Amino acid sequence: MMLFQISTDDTSPLAWLTVVAYLLAAVLCGIVALRADRVFRDAFTRQHRLIWGLLTVGMFFLGLNKQLDLQTWFTQTIKDVAWEQGWYEAGRAMQVWFIGGLALVGMVVGLGLLWYMRRVWRHYWLLSLGVLFLARFVVVRAAGFYGVELPRLSEFTGGIQINWLLEFLGASVIAVAAGVNLWRGGRKSNISGQ
Numbered sequence: 001m002m003l004f005q006i007s008t009d010d011t012s013p014l015a016w017l018t019v020v021a022y023l024l025a026a027v028l029c030g031i032v033a034l035r036a037d038r039v040f041r042d043a044f045t046r047q048h049r050l051i052w053g054l055l056t057v058g059m060f061f062l063g064l065n066k067q068l069d070l071q072t073w074f075t076q077t078i079k080d081v082a083w084e085q086g087w088y089e090a091g092r093a094m095q096v097w098f099i100g101g102l103a104l105v106g107m108v109v110g111l112g113l114l115w116y117m118r119r120v121w122r123h124y125w126l127l128s129l130g131v132l133f134l135a136r137f138v139v140v141r142a143a144g145f146y147g148v149e150l151p152r153l154s155e156f157t158g159g160i161q162i163n164w165l166l167e168f169l170g171a172s173v174i175a176v177a178a179g180v181n182l183w184r185g186g187r188k189s190n191i192s193g194q
Contacts, residue, residue, distance in 0.1 A: 014164060015066060021171035022063030028178035030056040039185030044120050051117065051124070055174065062134070062171070071142070099143045106135055123181060130173030137166040 033052035037045045065071065082088040110131075117124050140163060 014168070018164070018168045018171060019063050019066045021168055021175060022059050022066060025171050025175035025178065026056050026059035026063060028175050028182065029053075029059055032178045032181050035182070035185065039181050040120070040123060041185070042120065047116060047120060048123070051113070052178070055127075055178075059171065059174065099139070102142055103139050106139065110135070124177075126180060127174060127177035130170045130177055133166045133170030133173060135170075137163055137170060 029052050032039055033049050033056055036048040036052060040048050079088070082090075082094070087094075114121075
C-alpha cells in the first residue's frame with residue numbers, strides 16, 4: 001500500500017497563482033460566513049453561514065490538493081486495495097461508475113443547493129458561476145485521471161488547454177463573489193448607521 005508522502009505536484013507560476021486564488025477565496029468565504037448576519041441582513045443567516053462555511057472548507061481543500069496532489073495518493077490506495085482484494089480486473093468498470101457517481105453526486109448536491117438557496121439566490125448568482133467553473137474542472141480532471149474519455153473543450157478552442165483557466169477562474173470568481181457580498185454588506189452597515 002502506498003504511504004502518503006508530502007510533495008508538491010506542480011510548481012509552475014500558474015499553479016501557484018491558482019493556489020493563491022483558492023486560499024484567497026477560502027479566506028474571503030470564511031469572513032462572509034463569520035459576518036453573515038451583518039453582510040446579508042435577512043432572515044436566512046443560517047443558510048448563508050452554511051453555504052459560505054462549506055465553500056471555505058472546499059476552497060481550502062482544493063488549494064491544498066492543488067499542490068499536494070492528494071488524488072494521486074487516493075487513486076493509488078484504491079488500486080492497491082483492489083489488487084489485494086482481487087477485484088482489480090473490474091477496475092475499468094469501477095472507474096466509469098466512480099466518475100458517473102461523482103457527476104451524479106455533484107448534480108444532486110447542486111440541485112440541493114439551488115433548492116436551499118431559493119429564497120436568497122440574488123446573493124449567489126456570481127458565486128454559482130464560479131462553482132460551475134470548478135465543478136466542470138473537477139469532473140473532467142477526475143475523468144482524465146481515471147482514463148475515462150470525455151469531450152475536451154480544447155477541441156473547440158483551437159487546441160488551447162482551458163482546464164487551468166476554468167480552475168483559476170472558478171476560484172477567482174468565488175473570491176470576487178465573496179468580496180462583492182462583503183462590500184455590499186459593508187455599504188448596508190454604513191447606510192443604516194447614518
